[in-house]
Amino acid sequence: MRVEVQGLGHRYGDNPWLFRELSAAFLPERTYALTGPSGSGKSTLLSIIAGWEAPDEGAVNLEGIKKVNWVFQSPHGMPQRSALDHVAHPYLVSGMTVRDAEVAAMSLLVSFQLAHTAERAFSSLSGGEAQRLMLARGVAADPQLLLVDEPTAQLDHATARQINDIIGQLAAGGRIVLIATHDASTRDACTDHLDLTQFAFAAERS
Ligand SMILES: Nc1ncnc2c1ncn2[C@@H]1O[C@H](COP(=O)(O)OP(=O)(O)O)[C@@H](O)[C@H]1O
Ligand SMILES: [Mg+2]
Known part of the structure; x- marks a missing residue:
């Protein structure tokens, strides 16, 4: 299982290239920080890898990937439903019994330091x-x-630390994790780092 991008280049219309000649491989059990200033194309790169956006140049190869999930910048939940319900839902959808789904969900809440919120409403x-x-639901x-x-864009420093503390859990079990961030502490919590500005240089040269 791996994600490989080869010679990716993208620009919107006549705007300058965001990146070019971007080649990289992403492997299981690792978390990759995709960094660069605002507007450097981090979200665009995620969209291209997810297959939502077609790159102007290059190719994406998702080898052995059956399911892709995306966790967005602002948390959207169901205000009245409990935290436990949010995490149990994907397990129920996958066919688990209510009891098994709740046990599995509780165990994830524990590893994401959310056990104390299990019965609380999302709001x-x-x-x-x-x-x-x-992230736990993802x-x-x-x-x-x-x-x-x-993941930390809306949060102050102290709160962002709570996110960085659990980033190591995301790749558990052999998942490939890509995190777009301009936060240095989030980058440091990841196992690997891909700096988009490196490929912006390739874009400027041509
Ligand atoms: N669908 C789009 N059409 C035109 N321009 C876009 C579109 N999406 C993003 N952009 C522009 O491309 C640049 C990179 O955006 P984005 O990938 O969101 O960067 P980042 O996530 O690093 O902040 C920005 O200048 C943004 O305004
Ligand atoms: Mg973005």
């Missing part, structure tokens, strides 16, 4: 708790590839 969670819950859906866009 009562703090920003950091809600973001961690979205993992519960059991994708082979998890794409995360700016």
